[in-house]
Amino acid sequence: xxxxxxxxxxxxxxxxxxxxxxxxxxxxxxxxxxxxxxxxxxxxxxxxxxxxxxxxxxxxxxxxxxxxxxxxxxxxxxxxxxxxxxxxxxxxxxxxxxxxxxxxxxxxxxxxxxxxxxxxxxxxxxxxxxxxxxxxxxxxxxxxxxxxxxxxxxxxxxxxxxxxxxxxxxxxxxxxxxxxxxxxxxxxxxxxxxxxxxxxxxxxxxxxxxxxxxxxxxxxxxxxxxxxxxxxxxxxxxxxxxxxxxx
Ligand code: 3Y8
Ligand code: NAP
Numbered sequence: 442x443x444x445x446x447x448x449x450x451x452x453x454x455x456x457x458x459x460x461x462x463x464x465x466x467x468x469x470x471x472x473x474x475x476x477x478x479x480x481x482x483x484x485x486x487x488x489x490x491x492x493x494x495x496x497x498x499x500x501x502x503x504x505x506x507x508x509x510x511x512x513x514x515x516x517x518x519x520x521x522x523x524x525x526x527x528x529x530x531x532x533x534x535x536x537x538x539x540x541x542x543x544x545x546x547x548x549x550x551x552x553x554x555x556x557x558x559x560x561x562x563x564x565x566x567x568x569x570x571x572x573x574x575x576x577x578x579x580x581x582x583x584x585x586x587x588x589x590x591x592x593x594x595x596x597x598x599x600x601x602x603x604x605x606x607x608x609x610x611x612x613x614x615x616x617x618x619x620x621x622x623x624x625x626x627x628x629x630x631x632x633x634x635x636x637x638x639x640x641x642x643x644x645x646x647x648x649x650x651x652x653x654x655x656x657x658x659x660x661x662x663x664x665x666x667x668x669x670x671x672x673x674x675x676x677x678x679x680x681x682x683x684x685x686x687x688x
Contacts, residue, residue, distance in 0.1 A: 445682060446471060446506045448520060449482065452616060452643045453538050453675075454512035458482045460675050466682075469504065473520070476596045476614075497527035508682055511669070512538040516637050518664040525667040534685035536670045538678050540640035542663060543648065550657045557582045560635050563659045564589060572631045574647050575661070580604055592629045616643035622650035634658045 445468035447458060454470070461468045462483035470484040479488070491497040501509070511524045521537065528535035545551040554560040557579045564571060568588045573580070577595050581604045590607040596614050603610070609629060626634070626647070634651045636644070638660055651658045672678045681687070 442505075443467060443507050443682065444505050445469070445508045445510060446501065446504070447484065448509065448511045448513045448524060450475070450479075450517065451512055451514050452641055453540060455480065455482065457510065457512055457538060457675050457678055458484050460679060464679070469506075473517075480614075491523070491527075494523040494526035494530070497523050498530045501527060501531050501533050506533055508685060509533055509535045510538055510678055510682075511535060512678075515539060515542070515639060515663045515666075518666050521666040521669075525669050536672050536678065536681050536685070537666075538675075539671050539673070541673065542638045542640050543645065543660070545660075546652075548652045549648070550651075550655070551660045552657060554659050554661045557661060560659045560661050561585050564633060564635075569632045570630050572626055572629070572634045572647065574644070575635060575637050592625070592631060617646040619646045619649045619653070622646040623653060626650055626654055626656070631656060635661070637661045638663055 443466065445461065445466060447454060447461065447468055447470050449455070449458065449470050450472055458470050468484050470482040470486045472479045472486065472488045473490060474488040491500050509524055509528050511521050513520045524535055552563045554563050561582050564586050570590045570592070572592045573583060574594050577599060580593070583591065584604045587606050591605050592609045592611065593603070594611045594613055598612060599610065611625065634647055634656055636647060636658055648658060670681070672681055
């Protein structure tokens with residue numbers, strides 16, 4: 442009997458959840474519990490960590506999971522690493538549902554950074570106005586350059602004081618659009634944009650807006666995750682669920 446665990450939290454995961462629900466599949470949607478009120482899903486949903494790879498392995502056995510689809514974000518490297526380990530441990534097939542990385546195009550002015558720290562180094566010394574569109578988990582590293590004014594876009598109101606002295610906070614949940622991001626960046630006289638190479642459509646608007654405004658983008662490359670089969674769209678994932686051995 443097929444029973445699917447869908448590790449979610451992205452646009453792709455929501456699209457797959459819809460198809461699985463419409464197909465009447467026996468599936469569980471999983472959120473980490475990072476945000477206060479995550480978007481509801483058309484599948485039974487669990488919220489919160491599993492307790493590391495071992496906790497996930499126990500969950501897979503206890504719940505009789507027969508397939509795991511890792512549709513988490515390319516920067517959710519710990520979750521993806523745990524999923525590879527847990528599925529290997531208990532012998533449950535795993536595939537990732539992942540969108541391709543963004544590539545710089547005509548008119549883009551990108552500075553590639555391999556880490557958050559490199560993105561901080563790539564910022565100038567002279568005070569600038571930086572759209573830091575990377576969420577809230579990696580803000581502390583930017584305290585190394587307190588001279589900049591940072592425009593932060595967060596999903597929820599920050600509970601603790603922010604680690605940066607000069608900030609403007611915009612509370613918004615994506616997906617975002619080009620007109621909105623262009624207006625936001627003009628209104629705050631942004632000079633630099635910092636982004637994670639999330640790929641997909643949900644966070645791409647700021648890149649198009651930056652190109653239109655002729656602004657540099659510091660693009661943080663994806664962290665490494667262990668090898669696993671990667672599918673690029675819902676149909677490929679559904680075919681994999683039917684025949685997981687066909688890699
Ligand atoms: C909790 C679920 C859907 C999924 C929508 C996508 C698109 C909108 C764009 C910017 C970039 C950022 C951030 C972003 C986007 C989608 C997708 C995506 C980027 C929600 C969600 C959860 C999260 C977690 C959150 C992180 C943060 C990252 C904000 C829900 C809305 C910056 C990633 O406050 C926090 O702690 C937020 C944490 C991880 C990155 C960070 O390090 O802070 N996403 N985002 C998921 C869970 O609990 O499991 O609340 O509904 C989902 C989405 N966010 O169903 O349509 O697919 O990427 N999410 C980045 O790209 O850099 C915003 O502002 O331009
Ligand atoms: P992460 O750093 O890779 O994971 C940290 C821990 O959070 C994991 O070890 C796991 O805890 C728990 N976790 C992560 N995703 C989970 C899920 N879908 N279901 C249950 N537990 C989960 O992850 P993250 O970067 O914080 O991302 C958290 C969530 O936000 C994910 O759903 C991801 O898809 C979504 N998201 C992240 C980003 C981003 O920029 N990182 C962007 C958009 C959406 P245990 O070890 O206890 O199991």
